[in-house]
Amino acid sequence: MHELSIVSSIVDTVTESLAAYPGTHVKEVRLRVGVLAAVVEDSLQFCYGIVTEGTPLAGSVLVVKTLPVKAHCAPCSREVELAGIMSMRCPRCGTPATQLLQGRELEIEAIEIEEPEGIA
Numbered sequence: 001m002h003e004l005s006i007v008s009s010i011v012d013t014v015t016e017s018l019a020a021y022p023g024t025h026v027k028e029v030r031l032r033v034g035v036l037a038a039v040v041e042d043s044l045q046f047c048y049g050i051v052t053e054g055t056p057l058a059g060s061v062l063v064v065k066t067l068p069v070k071a072h073c074a075p076c077s078r079e080v081e082l083a084g085i086m087s088m089r090c091p092r093c094g095t096p097a098t099q100l101l102q103g104r105e106l107e108i109e110a111i112e113i114e115e116p117e118g119i120a
Contacts, residue, residue, distance in 0.1 A: 003043035006106065007051045014111055018056050023116035026060040030110040034067045034103035035085060041066070069103035 010029065018024055029048075033039050041064045048062040069082040073090040079101060080090050088097045 003039060004047045004051070006039065007044060007047040010048075010108060011051050011055060011057055013108065014057060015055060017111065018113070021113060021115075024056070024113040025116075026057045026111060027114050028061045028063060028110075028112040029057065029108065030063045030065065030112075032065050032067055032105045032107050032109045034105040035069055036100075036103040037106045039106060065109065067102050067105055070101045071097035072099040072101055073097065074099075 010031070014026060014029060018026070031044075033041070033044075044064060045062055052058050052060060069085060069088075070079055071082055071088070071090070072078075073080050073093065073095055075095050076090055076092050078092075080092060080097075082088060082097060082103075083091055089095060090097060
């Protein structure tokens, strides 16, 4: 289960970012995950709950935005969304997709933090 190492890296990255905001608490971490990233969202969520215990991320929510596979089709001269990972062909003309534009992402999109009480 490589999701555990992914979540550990996310928690480390967010914790390092929080050094600039002492006393803050993370409310939400938003990820962008492409379908080709081979990540199981349920496993991410499970690991997130375990890895965040005892950290400034404890009790925060992990929001995963799944991104479809998009490619540029040269013959059609347009961006197309591929039907799935089993068919890497343009849905309009059937040409094999050679230039992927989206679908392999695994990135932190945003971190929502809560300031400590007493700070205005």
